[in-house]
Each structure stands twice: as structure tokens, then as C-alpha cells.
Amino acid sequence: MLSTSTTESTSRYENLDQMSVRELLININNEDKTVPYAVEKAIPQIEALVEQIVIRMKQGGRLFYIGAGTSGRLGVVDASECPPTYGVPFDLVIGLMAGGDQAIRRAVENAEDDPEQAWIDLKEYEIDELDSLVGIAASGRTPYVIGGLQKARESGILTGCIVCNTGSAVAAAAEYPVEIVVGPEFVTGSTRMKSGTAQKLALNMISTSVMIQLGRVKGNKMVDMQMTNxxxxxxxxxxxxxxxxxxxxxxxxxxxxxxxxxxxxxxxxxxx
CATH class of the missing domain: 1.10.8 (Helicase, Ruva Protein; domain 3)
Structure with missing residues (x-):
């Protein structure tokens, strides 16, 4: 199944190692141009997820992201930027990744393959029914994310996801899946590229629209930002x-x- 998924399908380009730097840059850019159109198709799914997150956060709930590798790092980055940008508490949006904080800089072997660990990590924050959980996994197959979403959903917690394949196990585990299919990567299977860009765009949309809905923007200004420099x-x-x-x-x-x-x-x- 892994070999036939869209994120693992063969690049549209051959002989990358024989291309000039200019050819590489142009072709990568041409592939990147397709990503916003893939995200656009998923706007109804993103809208449904954001509306549910806002309902819970207005009642005091928090937003959690879980993921592994690039997907996990993107969630951590998005969560870490909410406090300085919008002046919210550091524990309002929380990013967790397989392998813990040390995996942000260096991969932790087999961390993403444990389907029980995400729920263990989430329970340390006493996650409950007012909270929302978004699993991020380009492949849609990451056991860490699947297990976390399944346990959260069983516990009555709102679950969503961002994946880049259709019909994935991660999407099946989430109540509000967001599927952004960007097609083959320029380097076959390198999901930090188009898939990562798509996930970053979706996370921008989710957290920004949530914060606006929570009243953290006035007009078009971030009036609660932290003045740290x-x-x-x-x-x-x-x-x-x-x-x-x-x-x-x-x-x-x-x-x-x-x-x-x-x-x-x-x-x-x-x-x-």
C-alpha cells in the first residue's frame, strides 16, 4: 500500500542528477506552484474543522497538534508562533511530535511507529473533551498519529487531521479529515517538499482563522502581539x-x- 500511495509515487521528472542548478530550481518551483490549488480544493474540509475548533476554544479548550518528522515539526512551529503573534498563553496551542522535543532537531529511531505513545504524551497535558486534536501526517499512515487520534476520539475529543493521500488510516481515525493531495514529489517520496508546503499552508489557515475568530485580531492588526524585539x-x-x-x-x-x-x-x- 505504501508503494502505491500518491506521496510515494514516482516523480514526474527523470535524471535529476543530470539537471543544471537552473533546471532544478525551475522544475521545483513549477511543482510548488501546484500546491495552493490542491489546498484550495480542501477549503470546505478545513472550514468544517476550524468551525468545530472555535466552538471548543471559546469554551476554554485548547488545540493540540501531533505528528512525526516534518509533519510533527510543522505542528510544533505553528503552535510556538501563536503566543508571540497573538498574545495567547503558551499552553493554548500545543505541538507534540514523536520522539519528543529532541526529535525536532534529530530524528529519533522508530519513534513514529509506536501507536500508544501519542496518547501517553497527550495525557501528560490532561487533554479533555473541550480540547481539539489535529494529527498531521503526509502519508496518512503514521502509527503515532493514528493511535493518538483513535484514543482521543474514543475519549470524546474533537479530532481532525491533515494528510496528503486519500483514503488513509489517519483520515479514517479523524472526525474532520483534511486531505490535500499534491501529487508526486519532485524527489520521489520526499514529503518535506510539496506535502510539507501544503501542510504548512493548511496550518497557517487553521491557526490564523481560529485566532481571528477568538478576537485576537482587530481589523487586520495583531493587537495582542508580544513586543519582544x-x-x-x-x-x-x-x-x-x-x-x-x-x-x-x-x-x-x-x-x-x-x-x-x-x-x-x-x-x-x-x-x-
Missing amino acids: YKLVQRAIRMVREELPHLTSEEAQALLEAHGSVRNAVEAGRKS
Whole structure:
């Protein structure tokens, strides 16, 4: 079954080792151009999943991602970027991967082949019925992800997934599957390429739309972002001054320092 899945099918290109650098780059780019169209076809599935996640998170639930390899790393990255971007607690969106944090940098042998470990990892966070779990697996066959989704679903937890094959075991284990079929990879079976790009795009859509629905964006601005460096402080000052144009940059910065976020600074400035 593995050899006949779309993600394992033979590349459309032959003799990659004989191509020039320019030919390689052009052909990789041509393949990458097809990914957003594959994601577009999955928007109804993504919509259904996001709507259910939002319902639970508005009641205090959390969002978990589980995966292995590239898929797991993408979930960890997406989760880790939510607190600085939207000012949410670090335990609101949680990314877990087979092999633990050490596997982010270096693969842990056979970690993804244990169907019991994901549920063990999730139970450490006391996951419950208000939470949502999204399994990420390009192949749709990863035992770590399948086992985690099955146990979560049995426990009444909302389950979704992002896969790049149709009819997969991961999709069967999830209540709200998202299937994004991008076709053969440029390098046969290298799912960190188009499949990884598709998963990253889907994760962007999921977490961003969830955060907007939770009120973490005003207009088109991330008004709760953490001001952790010079660039972000300057961005925050500009946002405050756009809302309160009578303020100088120094006055806007003083409000930000006193109130901790663009949202709070603007509200305080309007009251003063």
C-alpha cells in the first residue's frame, strides 16, 4: 500500500542528477506552484474543522497538534508562533511530535511507529473533551498519529487531521479529515517538499482563522502581539498611532510600556 500511495509515487521528472542548478530550481518551483490549488480544493474540509475548533476554544479548550518528522515539526512551529503573534498563553496551542522535543532537531529511531505513545504524551497535558486534536501526517499512515487520534476520539475529543493521500488510516481515525493531495514529489517520496508546503499552508489557515475568530485580531492588526524585539515595538507604535493619530511616537511608546499591548494601549489612550 505504501508503494502505491500518491506521496510515494514516482516523480514526474527523470535524471535529476543530470539537471543544471537552473533546471532544478525551475522544475521545483513549477511543482510548488501546484500546491495552493490542491489546498484550495480542501477549503470546505478545513472550514468544517476550524468551525468545530472555535466552538471548543471559546469554551476554554485548547488545540493540540501531533505528528512525526516534518509533519510533527510543522505542528510544533505553528503552535510556538501563536503566543508571540497573538498574545495567547503558551499552553493554548500545543505541538507534540514523536520522539519528543529532541526529535525536532534529530530524528529519533522508530519513534513514529509506536501507536500508544501519542496518547501517553497527550495525557501528560490532561487533554479533555473541550480540547481539539489535529494529527498531521503526509502519508496518512503514521502509527503515532493514528493511535493518538483513535484514543482521543474514543475519549470524546474533537479530532481532525491533515494528510496528503486519500483514503488513509489517519483520515479514517479523524472526525474532520483534511486531505490535500499534491501529487508526486519532485524527489520521489520526499514529503518535506510539496506535502510539507501544503501542510504548512493548511496550518497557517487553521491557526490564523481560529485566532481571528477568538478576537485576537482587530481589523487586520495583531493587537495582542508580544513586543519582544525592536521591530515589533516599532510596529506596535505605528499601530497605536494609526488608531490615535494625535499621539507622538514617544507618547505611543509610553502607553505601550504602561499597558503591555496595542489593544490595551489604544483603549487607555481613548479614555485619557
